[in-house]
Structure formats: C-alpha cells, structure tokens
Amino acid sequence: MSVQARARRLPWVIKYRPRRIDDVVDQERAKKVILPWFRAWLEGRKPSKRALLLYGPPGVGKTSLIEAIASEYDLQLIELNASDYRKAEDVRRVVGAAAKKRPLFKRGIVILLDEIDGIAPKEDAGGLTALMEIIPETENPIVMTANDPWKEQLRPLRNLVEMVQFNSLSLTHIVSLLQRICDAEGLECEREALRFIAEKSMGDLRSAINDLQALAEGYGRVTIGLARAIVRGREKSIDLWRVLNQVFYAKYAWTAKRAVTNSEEDYETLISWLNDNIPRKYSEPGDVFRALDSLSRATVFLSRAKFKGHWALLSYLFDLIGPGVAMARKEGGVEKTSYSYPDRIKLMAMTKSSREIRERLALRLARRLHASSSTVKREILPFLYVIFREAPDPTTAARLAIGYEMNKDEVSLIAGKRSSEILRAIDKIKRARLEPVTETTGKSRPGVEKPGKGKRRAKPEEKRRGLDAFF
Ligand SMILES: Nc1ncnc2c1ncn2[C@@H]1O[C@H](COP(=O)(O)OP(=O)(O)O)[C@@H](O)[C@H]1O
Ligand SMILES: [Mg+2]
Structure with missing residues (x-):
C-alpha cells in the first residue's frame, strides 16, 4: 500500500459499517x-x-x-x-x-x-x-x-x-465483530485483548471499534497489555465526561456542585477541561463569557489557596467551577458537540479560535468521508485525538494529517502537546517523497541555479523545506 493510500485509510467505524440488514447483529x-x-x-x-x-x-x-x-x-x-x-x-x-x-x-x-x-x-x-x-x-x-x-x-x-x-450489544457479539475486523485487516489480535476492549466498551460497539483501531494503528498489534494500558485511559475520560455533562446540563446549582465535589479529578484538570469545553458547549457568547469569568475567578481562588495555604477558599472554588459554570447559561442551549481534550499550550499557540478550526476540519473530512460533519465530530475526531496524542510512533498521525490535508492549526488542535513532534514527522515524510522529484515551482531544481538566489540555496541533503511549503 502506498503511503498515500494508507494515509487515506478510513476510520474503521465507517469502513466496517454494516452494509446489509443482516450485518446489523444482535x-x-x-x-x-x-x-x-x-x-x-x-x-x-x-x-x-x-x-x-x-x-x-x-x-x-x-x-x-x-x-x-x-x-x-x-x-x-x-x-x-x-x-x-x-x-x-x-x-x-x-x-x-x-x-x-x-x-x-x-x-x-x-x-x-x-x-x-x-x-x-x-x-x-x-x-x-x-x-x-x-x-x-x-x-x-x-x-x-x-x-x-x-x-x-x-x-x-x-x-x-x-x-x-435497541439493546446494548452482548459481549460475545462485540468480541466476534472485533475479531472479524482483525481478520479483515490481517491483524493478529489476542483474544483476551478483544475481550478486554469489549468489556470496557459497555456494549458500545463504536467505542470498541475505535479502541481497536487506535491500538492497531498506533502500536501495530493488539495485545492484552496494550489494551489494558490504552483502554484504561478511556475510563478516566468517562468519569470526566460524566462530570462535564452534569455541569453543562445541570438544571439546579446543587447538581453541578455535587458533580464537581464528587469528582476524582484534581482541580486543575477539571478547570482546564471546563475551560476548553465551555466555548464548545455553550452557543451564546454571553453564556460563554459568564462561564469563563466564573472559571477565571476560580483559578484566582485556587492559586491563593495553594500559595497562601488558605484552604478554606476551596469551597468557593467548587461553587465557581460547578454552579458558576452551570448557571452561566442563561440565553442559549448546550451544543451537542463532544468534549475536547484540554490543552493550554494549544490555546496559546493558536491564532484562530479552536472552534473555528475544528469546524473547518470537520467539514472537510465530512466531504471526504461522505459523512455529515456532526458524524465526523462525534466519530472521527475523537479517534484522531487518540492516534495523534497516544500513539508512540508519530508516523501514523503524520500520514493521516497528510492524507486529510490538515494544516498546521488543525494538527496542533488535534495533537495538542505532541503537535511539534507530529509536524516534524509530516515534514520528514513529505521531504522523503519530494526528494527525487522536481519541485513544482521549479525554482530549486538541482543544478538549475537561479542567479542571485545562490545564498538561499542549500545542498540537496541539507535542504530543509519549511513546513509552510507543504500546507
Ligand atoms: N448491531 C450492530 N451490528 C454491527 N455493527 C454495529 C452494530 N452496532 C454498532 N455497530 C458498529 O458501530 C458503529 C456505530 O454504530 P451506529 O449505528 O452509528 O450506532 P448508534 O446509531 O446506535 O449510536 C457502526 O459503524 C458499526 O460499525
Ligand atoms: Mg447514531
């Protein structure tokens, strides 16, 4: 398979969508x-x-x-x-x-x-x-x-x-569907790993298939050890997911407060998840403003509590991040978008709002994959997050980025802290591909020296094409 063909590889939830009625099991x-x-x-x-x-x-x-x-x-x-x-x-x-x-x-x-x-x-x-x-x-x-x-x-x-x-799918059905995908992909999968993934999916085949693909593409094999390591990560986000839902969809202040008080996450994690997701979940600018304002006051309390040892302030903290965020929503509804992974670095590094970038990426993928952009956001983007952030080898992510023609902002959004690593990998792949080929601009064809540009030319082996040239 060529690099390009592999880069365009479909997410398995789409590739293995049932085509016939009989393919829908259980x-x-x-x-x-x-x-x-x-x-x-x-x-x-x-x-x-x-x-x-x-x-x-x-x-x-x-x-x-x-x-x-x-x-x-x-x-x-x-x-x-x-x-x-x-x-x-x-x-x-x-x-x-x-x-x-x-x-x-x-x-x-x-x-x-x-x-x-x-x-x-x-x-x-x-x-x-x-x-x-x-x-x-x-x-x-x-x-x-x-x-x-x-x-x-x-x-x-x-x-x-x-x-x-519709019922949750049985464990046996999920395992056998996962096995079928492994066979179709020519992938060796430990049965125990499949059972583990199936159990953790709690009857949700979409998440089971996404986990399987994340393991297979990220690590090249599906073993029980890897399954334990990766799929546990999802459990944590399930707890966070619950907390976020209970805050964003809270009808009463007390339900939001209970959610944040009972959460097992530390304050910083909660705050940064809320921070990243408020603009996604709230549709009205006024709601977003009030919620973010409440969060920023929470961070002030938190730093005082920490540095001055004023731990009594923590009760305000819970009020601000729970009910403060929940009750900030006065004008609009809650968007049905899925939650994003928080990343402060990403927020600082980007010039355009992450929301805009995400929408544009979703739209483009939607056209490419013949799916609606909401399907892309729900089913594809979370999966890209896993590949871009969790896979030890950045090559798969880089190939996907090339195949989907993702630009720098989009890679940063999806890859978070690992964006520079993945951008380097993209650079490397593209350089390897372009090396023997004449550049389209024709300016740097080896041996065709342009007068006056000599200083900017480098020897082919040192020639380092800037990333921007590729996007
Ligand atoms: N009963 C099933 N039989 C076969 N595949 C299924 C079944 N349920 C889910 N899937 C797989 O999971 C993915 C998500 O299914 P979907 O129909 O979108 O779920 P829902 O609409 O119930 O949320 C599909 O791409 C498909 O591959
Ligand atoms: Mg559906």
Missing part, C-alpha cells in the same frame, strides 16, 4: 418491528404510526440499521442534523419538504432525524411542535433516534411514534 427484536413497518410503506400501505423512534445506548446500530435498510430496499436516505430541526421554520422548510418529496431514481425515501433528544426543551420547542404537525401528514417514512427518549420534552412526540428499543 437487534432481532428491533428488526421485527422495523422491517415490517418499512415493507408496509413500500407496498403503499401507510402504517398507523408514520414515524419510528429508535432508542437505546450509543453505538448499538440504530443509525447503521436505517442506513442498511435504505441501501437494501433502494431508498433515498435524507439524513438531517440536529441543527435542521431546532427552529420551527427550519423544520417546516427542511423536514416538511422532505416529507412530501417524491424519489427521482429510487424506490422511495426515508427521512432520518438522528439524535432527536438533542432538542432543547424550551429553546427548540417550536421545532418539536412543527415536527409533530408534519408526522401525521408525511408521505415518506420518518425515523428518529435518541439515546434517552424519556426526556420530558419528548413526551408529546412519544404518542405519535412507534417506539423501538
């Missing part, structure tokens, strides 16, 4: 409801409930099953993002139009509203109402997914839809 009960429902549509009999709500934990095949059905039944899949169904007018315009659309080349249309529980109870109430007007009238099947369908804001919707439960 969801027989759900299929028993869903398949006849689709057949009814195809036979021109509209089911009494014109929408389905598939619910269950993440990474168990909800989205994959609908995609597989669309391809097997020859349906055009119209997949909408959370941003499309928040405002009433957007729902009417986008979902409403899709609901009446006729397929041009396919047998039918299916509308997928993924992760509907992301709809905020108050702010997006209009979107929900509009959706409920569309469902009874739709000419095309509508399928929604949710992790938690019991949220209060979804109550009126629940009456309009057929609810279909």
Whole structure:
C-alpha cells in the first residue's frame, strides 16, 4: 500500500459499517418491528404510526440499521442534523419538504432525524411542535433516534411514534465483530485483548471499534497489555465526561456542585477541561463569557489557596467551577458537540479560535468521508485525538494529517502537546517523497541555479523545506 493510500485509510467505524440488514447483529427484536413497518410503506400501505423512534445506548446500530435498510430496499436516505430541526421554520422548510418529496431514481425515501433528544426543551420547542404537525401528514417514512427518549420534552412526540428499543450489544457479539475486523485487516489480535476492549466498551460497539483501531494503528498489534494500558485511559475520560455533562446540563446549582465535589479529578484538570469545553458547549457568547469569568475567578481562588495555604477558599472554588459554570447559561442551549481534550499550550499557540478550526476540519473530512460533519465530530475526531496524542510512533498521525490535508492549526488542535513532534514527522515524510522529484515551482531544481538566489540555496541533503511549503 502506498503511503498515500494508507494515509487515506478510513476510520474503521465507517469502513466496517454494516452494509446489509443482516450485518446489523444482535437487534432481532428491533428488526421485527422495523422491517415490517418499512415493507408496509413500500407496498403503499401507510402504517398507523408514520414515524419510528429508535432508542437505546450509543453505538448499538440504530443509525447503521436505517442506513442498511435504505441501501437494501433502494431508498433515498435524507439524513438531517440536529441543527435542521431546532427552529420551527427550519423544520417546516427542511423536514416538511422532505416529507412530501417524491424519489427521482429510487424506490422511495426515508427521512432520518438522528439524535432527536438533542432538542432543547424550551429553546427548540417550536421545532418539536412543527415536527409533530408534519408526522401525521408525511408521505415518506420518518425515523428518529435518541439515546434517552424519556426526556420530558419528548413526551408529546412519544404518542405519535412507534417506539423501538435497541439493546446494548452482548459481549460475545462485540468480541466476534472485533475479531472479524482483525481478520479483515490481517491483524493478529489476542483474544483476551478483544475481550478486554469489549468489556470496557459497555456494549458500545463504536467505542470498541475505535479502541481497536487506535491500538492497531498506533502500536501495530493488539495485545492484552496494550489494551489494558490504552483502554484504561478511556475510563478516566468517562468519569470526566460524566462530570462535564452534569455541569453543562445541570438544571439546579446543587447538581453541578455535587458533580464537581464528587469528582476524582484534581482541580486543575477539571478547570482546564471546563475551560476548553465551555466555548464548545455553550452557543451564546454571553453564556460563554459568564462561564469563563466564573472559571477565571476560580483559578484566582485556587492559586491563593495553594500559595497562601488558605484552604478554606476551596469551597468557593467548587461553587465557581460547578454552579458558576452551570448557571452561566442563561440565553442559549448546550451544543451537542463532544468534549475536547484540554490543552493550554494549544490555546496559546493558536491564532484562530479552536472552534473555528475544528469546524473547518470537520467539514472537510465530512466531504471526504461522505459523512455529515456532526458524524465526523462525534466519530472521527475523537479517534484522531487518540492516534495523534497516544500513539508512540508519530508516523501514523503524520500520514493521516497528510492524507486529510490538515494544516498546521488543525494538527496542533488535534495533537495538542505532541503537535511539534507530529509536524516534524509530516515534514520528514513529505521531504522523503519530494526528494527525487522536481519541485513544482521549479525554482530549486538541482543544478538549475537561479542567479542571485545562490545564498538561499542549500545542498540537496541539507535542504530543509519549511513546513509552510507543504500546507
Ligand atoms: N448491531 C450492530 N451490528 C454491527 N455493527 C454495529 C452494530 N452496532 C454498532 N455497530 C458498529 O458501530 C458503529 C456505530 O454504530 P451506529 O449505528 O452509528 O450506532 P448508534 O446509531 O446506535 O449510536 C457502526 O459503524 C458499526 O460499525
Ligand atoms: Mg447514531
């Protein structure tokens, strides 16, 4: 495989997405409801409930099953993002139009509203109402997914839809799917390692596959020792993930305070995670400002507590980082983006806001991978973080960066503290590739000395092309 082909290697969660209905395993009960429902549509009999709500934990095949059905039944899949169904007018315009659309080349249309529980109870109430007007009238099947369908804001919707439960995948199924990937990749995997990954995934196949790929690409082998080392890291972030969720989505000050007080993380870690994620999670500038302001006061308290031994101040610290951040949100909702790894160096080094860079990267990858940018953010970027930050050999990360045409800012964002190491690796690979080839500008062709530029020329072996030339 050429360097380039390898660099373009797909994330395995996409590469091994089920293509056929049969490839979606361990969801027989759900299929028993869903398949006849689709057949009814195809036979021109509209089911009494014109929408389905598939619910269950993440990474168990909800989205994959609908995609597989669309391809097997020859349906055009119209997949909408959370941003499309928040405002009433957007729902009417986008979902409403899709609901009446006729397929041009396919047998039918299916509308997928993924992760509907992301709809905020108050702010997006209009979107929900509009959706409920569309469902009874739709000419095309509508399928929604949710992790938690019991949220209060979804109550009126629940009456309009057929609810279909998805289960966590069993350990045996996860192990055998991981094994299949190992076989397909020609990768030797210790069975015990696969079992370990499967256990830690808690029934979430997406995270299990991501762990497997991180080990395989980062270390070239999948052993129980490596699995223990790497997959433990995720457990820690699961604890952090819970704390962050409890802060960002807190309804009451006390729930946020309890979350930070009970966290096992140290204050600095908590503060830097909050610091990095506030701009991602809060959509309104005023909310972001208040939350960051509260955090900065927390850091003042923390340094006083530490340097002057005023430990009584710590109770204020918890108030500022828990309820202070939670209650800062007055105007907007909470974005459904995933959390980023904090990195103060990254923040200082970058001129553009990390958010902007991330959005642009996600959009570009989305086009490249034929996925939505929210899928990229949820499923690909976290995985890139692991490769860029955890893999001992920077070469894989460098190849991915080249393949995805990532620029310096993007590499820094993803690689954090390791960015200079990875940028060097990129430089090295590109130099190795370009060495025998004439440069496109034609200015530094060996032997073709340009008059007056002699001083800047170096001998080929010392010739060090600046990174900027490659981006
Ligand atoms: N039941 C399943 N059978 C086969 N693969 C699955 C199953 N569930 C999840 N996967 C794998 O995990 C990834 C994520 O699945 P997805 O359908 O997006 O999960 P969900 O929508 O339930 O969060 C998919 O790319 C697929 O490879
Ligand atoms: Mg999904």
